Amino acid sequence: MSDAANYARNEQLRDGTAVEIRALRPDDQAAMLAALGEVGTQSLQRRFFMLKRHFSEKERAFFVEVDFKDHVALVACVANAGRSTIVGGARYVAAGPGCAETAFMVIDAWQGRGIGGLLLRHLISLAREARLKKLTAEVLPDNAAMLSLLGRFGFERAERREADTVHMVLTLT
Numbered sequence: 359m360s361d362a363a364n365y366a367r368n369e370q371l372r373d374g375t376a377v378e379i380r381a382l383r384p385d386d387q388a389a390m391l392a393a394l395g396e397v398g399t400q401s402l403q404r405r406f407f408m409l410k411r412h413f414s415e416k417e418r419a420f421f422v423e424v425d426f427k428d429h430v431a432l433v434a435c436v437a438n439a440g441r442s443t444i445v446g447g448a449r450y451v452a453a454g455p456g457c458a459e460t461a462f463m464v465i466d467a468w469q470g471r472g473i474g475g476l477l478l479r480h481l482i483s484l485a486r487e488a489r490l491k492k493l494t495a496e497v498l499p500d501n502a503a504m505l506s507l508l509g510r511f512g513f514e515r516a517e518r519r520e521a522d523t524v525h526m527v528l529t530l531t
Contacts, residue, residue, distance in 0.1 A: 362484050363426040372472045375436060379480045382431035382447065387422045389444045390433070428452035430484055434464070434473045448477035450484075456491035462504070474507050482511065486530050495526045 366380040382390075424431045431449035435442040446464035453459045460481060464473045485493055495513060497504050505524060513526040 362430050362487070365432065365480070365484065367480060369476050371476075375471070377445075377473065377476065378435045378442070379432055379476055380435065381426065382422060382424055382433050382449075384422055386433060386444065390421060390447065424449070427488075428458075430458075430481070430488070432477055432480055432484075434468075434477055436468075446473040446477055448474075448481050450481060450490075450493060453494065456489075458485060458490055458493055460493050460495045469503070474504070475510070478507065478511055482528070482530070490530055492530060493528045496523045497526060498522070499524055 363381050366378060369377050369379055371377055421431075429449065429451045431447060433444045434446040436445050437443075445468040446462070448460065448462045450458035450460045460478075462474055462477060464477075482493065493513075494516075495504075495508055497508065499522070505526070508526045508528070511528065513528040516525045516527045
């Protein structure tokens with residue numbers, strides 16, 4: 359595991375809410391599944407490209423057993439009734455030499471508050487530290503919010519054969 363496994367930064371949302379961006383831990387599985395339970399149908403469709411509410415043991419293991427080398431995952435946590443609650447997450451997974459694919463999820467009640475941007479900024483920072491050359495993202499064409507977010511961080515549309523997704527690429531220099 360790299361230093362990314364111990365990553366933790368305190369941030370503030372646009373509305374002043376304190377949020378911690380930190381590395382996903384193996385003991386976060388129950389909290390992640392609880393967060394997924396608060397994600398609406400459209401958000402799940404946009405993240406998984408299908409409606410998916412239940413995950414196999416293998417899928418659950420993939421989500422929480424990250425090596426912080428080829429698979430890096432961050433979560434956004436806020437204080438809720440005296441406890442830290444996961445309200446979003448982002449990850450990148452190696453997709454070839456020097457390249458990784460990114461994915462994000464923010465629970466519906468917390469969307470539009472800047473969590474996605476914070477997660478992306480920190481994920482890009484970790485990707486640069488890992489000396490990746492590019493990050494990619496597959497986005498459904500109707501997901502204007504994600505396309506806009508990626509665009510603000512320098513991702514550009516790239517040619518892609520699949521008509522049902524938009525392929526976005528960020529070259530890291």
